[in-house]
Amino acid sequence: MKFAIVSKGDDRSNKIKATIKQYLTDFDLTYEEKHPDLVISVGGDGTFLEAFHRYRHCLENTAFIGVHTGHLGFYADWTPDEVEKLIIEIAKTPYQIVEYPLLEVIIRSKSGGTEDRFLALNEATIKTADGSVVFDVEIKGEHFETFRGDGVCVSTPSGSTAYNKALGGGIIHPSLEAIQLTEMASINNRVFRTIGSPLILPKHHTCLLKPLVDRSFLIAIDHFTKSYTNVKSIQCRVAKERVRFARFRPFPFWNRVRDSFVTEED
């Protein structure tokens, strides 16, 4: 089996990376950065996002696993104390694959019909540094509302515990193939009106955001942000691609939610 390791880059994560690399190579596994079967991220959920985007070209054949060197993560759920156990599991045990849905975002420009396509593991956010965003929101080809406010967040189920949660969105179990649209400070008065609640869309419902006022948009896909002008539409839906996690032991999603947000630290 071929493996690669993505480290957060701090001393602790780099040391753990070196240990894992050494031991797995001793077990006759091959370190291969281009097309690995298994990607091990060492850091936090932010590092996991980085690893996901680095290996976005080979999602079909690559599985991910995360070791956290900070606090418990949603994607990085092995502790540094468990690294030796993890190494033996990787070397000796065939792992189970668990797949989670992803978000597809297509940004179309007014001029020239160019389009950019992205996959997000957590979410896409659409904001502006230039006043409020104003766009028509279409769902499944039908006008739903006109949004005016700071922006919107469209998240995956596994990203529902990240930015989405801070915006008052619900936490969605990743076995549900859905995306969630949450508002950022919508303007609601006698002139402008939005639903005000997070919307959860199933796989076959596409959401289209069509700017009504020409703005420069700041569109963030997980941890990176790009500025766009001349935007005709931003299309969001559940992607056909999925992310694959290597599982060596059960760690149910709701336990992770409880341990991250409910259980008090000693």
Ligand code: NAP
């Ligand atoms: P960051 O601002 O350095 O860290 C964002 C925090 O979100 C970190 O504590 C990170 O965990 C955590 N996180 C990431 N994915 C998560 C998930 N699926 N569930 C629960 N927590 C999660 O940014 P970053 O490390 O580059 O990560 C980018 C992410 O930050 C974005 O995808 C977005 O979800 C999140 N974000 C959140 C807010 C907010 O909550 N108000 C605002 C902006 C961005 P680790 O410490 O383990 O890395």
